[in-house]
Structure formats: structure tokens, C-alpha cells
Amino acid sequence: MNTYLIEFIDGHKRQVIGETAGKAKYDLFRDLQDCFNCDFRDFIGFIESCKKLRGFSIKDLFGGRDQFESIKQARGIDFAYQGMRISVCGQMGIIVGGNNSMNLDVVFNGQYHKSPL
Structure with missing residues (x-):
């Protein structure tokens, strides 16, 4: 696995x-499918570049702490970290x-991508 930075034309x-890089673009397309009313071929036209940043690291899965803390407060789950x-399930x-x-966002055992919960 690798970590890629995908930049859109905007x-x-x-x-x-x-x-x-191709699989990273397709995974992003699948994540954003609800936002784009197009097929994958058209979606690629919105991408300006796809650069490999590094080999996969577990820290790439962890999101911003500030946003996480505000979600904890809003949902009343102060015990979570x-x-x-x-x-x-x-x-x-x-x-x-x-x-x-x-x-x-949760990473389930055996997976390498986030799943919203």
C-alpha cells in the first residue's frame, strides 16, 4: 500500500x-460517487495530479484531533479516544x-481504509 495526494483542478x-495511483483514484471516485453525477472516465477529468507521498503508514489513517474532539462533545461520547x-455489529x-x-471514522480489522460509523 502507498499514500497518494490527489489534487483536483479546482x-x-x-x-x-x-x-x-489508478486504484487510489478509483477508491476516491467510489467515496465521492454521491457528489459527482458522472462515470469514472469523466471523474478522472477533474483530477489534476496524483502524486505518491510515501509507502503506507498507520498514521495516515488518523484524522485531525480538533474535529474528533468536537464530534465527541456533540455526540456525548466523552469517553472515546x-x-x-x-x-x-x-x-x-x-x-x-x-x-x-x-x-x-473506524478502521476495521483487516482493512486499510476508514469506514464512517
Whole structure:
């Protein structure tokens, strides 16, 4: 696995984890499919560059601490912390952060990408 920085033509940037640059772009397309009303071929046209930053590191999964803390307060889960092991519907995982939808991001055992909770 590698960590890639994908930059869109409008200047927005996103870090994505993937085996190859192509797989990283496709994973991002799948994550953003609800925002784009197009197929993958058209989506590629919005990407200006895809640069390999480094080989995969576990720290790439962890999100911003400030956002995570505000989600904890808003949801009333002050006991939670990044790196906490949890079980969701029988699947074990680790809390790695939060997202703009006020959900926690969890990496489940055996996976290398975040899943919103």
C-alpha cells in the first residue's frame, strides 16, 4: 500500500491510500460517487495530479484531533479516544478520527481504509 495526494483542478487536495495511483483514484471516485453525477472516465477529468507521498503508514489513517474532539462533545461520547478498540455489529475496529458528517471514522480489522460509523 502507498499514500497518494490527489489534487483536483479546482485546487482541493485529498490523501488516499491505494496499491497503485489508478486504484487510489478509483477508491476516491467510489467515496465521492454521491457528489459527482458522472462515470469514472469523466471523474478522472477533474483530477489534476496524483502524486505518491510515501509507502503506507498507520498514521495516515488518523484524522485531525480538533474535529474528533468536537464530534465527541456533540455526540456525548466523552469517553472515546483515537486509537480506541471498539466492536460494531460484531466487527472489531479502531477509532481513527471523525468526518464532516459528525460520524466517527473506524478502521476495521483487516482493512486499510476508514469506514464512517
